[in-house]
């Protein structure tokens with residue numbers, strides 16, 4: 001079975017967050033289930049530099065206002081289609097925003113072009129390649145099912161995966177013709193969304209199946225609040241909406257063989273983690289010690305609950321913990337963290353930036369990974385934490401709820417506990433969770449047992465990809481029945 005995926009990020013070529021990990025991790029895992037994936041991505045500089053065995057599939061003098069080529073080739077072991085359109089995508093740095101941190105003003109056109117190219121490939125313009133299923137990720141790709149619909153095509157079937165409902169891609173209605181949609185598409189039952197054009201809304205409306213990245217989040221987004229304006233439409237999808245928990249790349253994230261660590265280790269050699277902890281103390285200029293060390297690896301944003309962490313930092317330090325933060329994002333949160341670090345020298349270390357290797361060292365050296373999100377579709381950092389025996393302290397939402405088993409008395413008795421959950425997302429609840437963490441950590445045999453349990457879980461994409469393969473097959477089998 002052939003699947004055409006389309007997305008704006010793919011690890012290891014271009015990444016701003018978890019979307020890239022998923023888009024890069026799924027294809028090799030789906031191959032084990034007999035599903036061949038080719039992924040269409042924009043021709044960013046980093047993608048074009050990595051592309052090998054390139055062939056030109058098609059060339060357009062004028063495509064969404066730009067000269068463009070559709071390339072095919074391979075990079076980092078992935079089969080790719082690349083939309084090379086220098087006017088739209090030859091921009092270094094963040095794929096969505098300029099050096100001033102503001103979204104590129106032409107994002108509407110850039111990602112409509114991407115989705116439209118996916119549609120052209122999907123409908124068979126570049127045969128013999130014709131996919132059985134089109135799999136679009138997030139708002140940047142979400143117009144593709146709408147193009148299929150307005151192009152009069154019901155095949156191939158389409159799946160939209162929502163990684164984060166907070167990013168919806170809403171643009172002016174004046175763009176309708178410029179992005180190649182007919183006048184009648186602008187209706188409540190079409191692409192219209194609160195007086196504009198909603199890219200994610202269009203994908204939800206027209207995809208045959210909508211998935212999100214955990215069952216709990218799939219249920220949450222059908223409610224007002226977490227539904228962020230789309231809950232009504234999502235409720236209407238009924239059984240066509242489901243949640244599939246993300247896997248992780250267990251080769252890239254493997255404590256037994258991780259070049260970013262000072263010392264590699266397994267569940268049987270957990271004492272070696274101490275060397276990573278020492279390396280982490282060095283990197284973050286912390287006072288060395290045996291006391292509990294909490295790590296955070298995150299976008300600094302409201303979603304991730306960072307304002308609450310900042311409020312709670314004095315009590316977290318007073319409880320005897322040290323904290324390292326690896327994060328980038330909202331300037332006021334970055335400033336507040338720098339201030340907290342200056343107020344608690346040697347206790348709070350902050351690296352305001354993006355550093356993939358340092359993320360691995362945090363997972364390999366910290367005792368716990370804190371993920372206090374207000375909402376979290378799945379979350380990957382807690383999964384990496386489980387794999388590294390860096391036990392997650394998480395809010396009880398979305399994928400965090402689905403993937404961490406709270407260390408309550410019953411769970412500990414049965415030996416299934418893997419972390420700590422708390423609710424609501426408030427300073428008080430977080431502080432109470434930290435108290436529980438400190439007490440659990442002090443009971444070294446119990447802590448070790450939880451670490452071993454966490455590290456024994458199968459979090460691999462190979463396992464999770466089976467659910468996607470089954471979904472794709474169910475769509476194709478309906479057709480051939």
Ligand SMILES: Nc1ncnc2c1ncn2[C@@H]1O[C@H](COP(=O)(O)OP(=O)(O)O[C@H]2O[C@H](CO)[C@@H](O)[C@H](O)[C@H]2O)[C@@H](O)[C@H]1O
Pocket residue numbers: 016017018019021022163164213246297298299326327328353354355356359376377378379380381399
């Ligand atoms: N400063 C930094 N330096 C280095 N690495 C950093 C970093 N900040 C973040 N990262 C990395 O970026 C990724 C973040 O992934 P998450 O899933 O936790 O959140 P994100 O909100 O980006 O993803 C969205 O999509 C994913 C994928 O579906 C969902 O899991 C999630 O809930 C949803 O919000 C991880 O690989 C993490 O290690």
